[in-house]
Amino acid sequence: MLLSRILNMRLITHNMLTSHVKGVTNGYPLIIEATEVEEKEVDFNPEFISRMMSRIEWPALVKAMEWIGKKDCLPEEPIENCEKDNDFLQKAHHALMEIEVITGSLKCPESGRKFPISNGIPNMLLNEDEV
């Protein structure tokens, strides 16, 4: 079967994940340690990105890009009226939608617990003693 697209973890999803290890109070954002990253072009939908902006934690996205090794692709802070700025939205689109982590791990910033990513799927399962 021809697969049109494999759904690997992108930064839009990383932006929502926290560490839920028992006792951890500040488990966000998870540190990305990527060993395999792919960039894939995705159709730009400015209305969608504009809507998503209110749901995105911008500093975490900036950090994520830094961990991926693309530090200078995003402004440190969203510009004023960013929801209407096409150039800004394109950059946000690229960061959120076009970078995929295939292999690596997500590290809890507090406990250091690593959640592996393989085949593009983060594994957030905890052991019984970590719940």
Added chain:
Amino acid sequence: MMKLRQLEIELEEVLKFKNPKVYLEQYMTPPHLAACLLHMADSKFHDIYGKTVLDIGCGSGILSCGASLLGADYTLGVDIDEDALTLFRENCSMLVPSNSVECLQCDIRQYMTNKSFRTSFDVIFMNPPYGTKNNKGIDMEFLEAATNMFKTAIYSLHKTSTRKYVCKRAKSMGLDASVQAELRYNLDATFTFHKVKSKDIEVDFIRFTPTKQTVK
């Protein structure tokens, strides 16, 4: 908006589990049923188009595919089972054109006491295990975990025979339960322990919303 019949035709393409796991109750929500439920959520309550959706116990991905086809902004499927997620990805990549679906492996019950996702999802869909095989009450555990993670509504399926109990438990979690439909759900002969070839169970399709007092 996509018509109900069109949605159903699309969802009929969703591949089923080759070797469903009994202990995870991996039977697929029938395409006709999935299409009806999703279409109702979108047309009656405007809970899908432009929304963020979490699909708990996503399995083969039929609800995520449907939500995405109806225009959800972003859909995340979560499941405990790696094989389910492999199938989920296969189905979504085949059926969903918009790159708006992703998945994650986790045990949603581990999100009951600890922190959940950073942001809440607008809407949660789930067809939880009914807890018929040695894991009684698991559908309530799913619901309890879901209450930490949503803004507008949770849509879920529960056995009609447990309705009174479900509504009572929901109330204690700060949820109003509104039964949207009573369904007869045909479980095919997915699992060998089913004695008859095909077995109908009665299921409620319930929309849960925060009770007024708990609205922040």
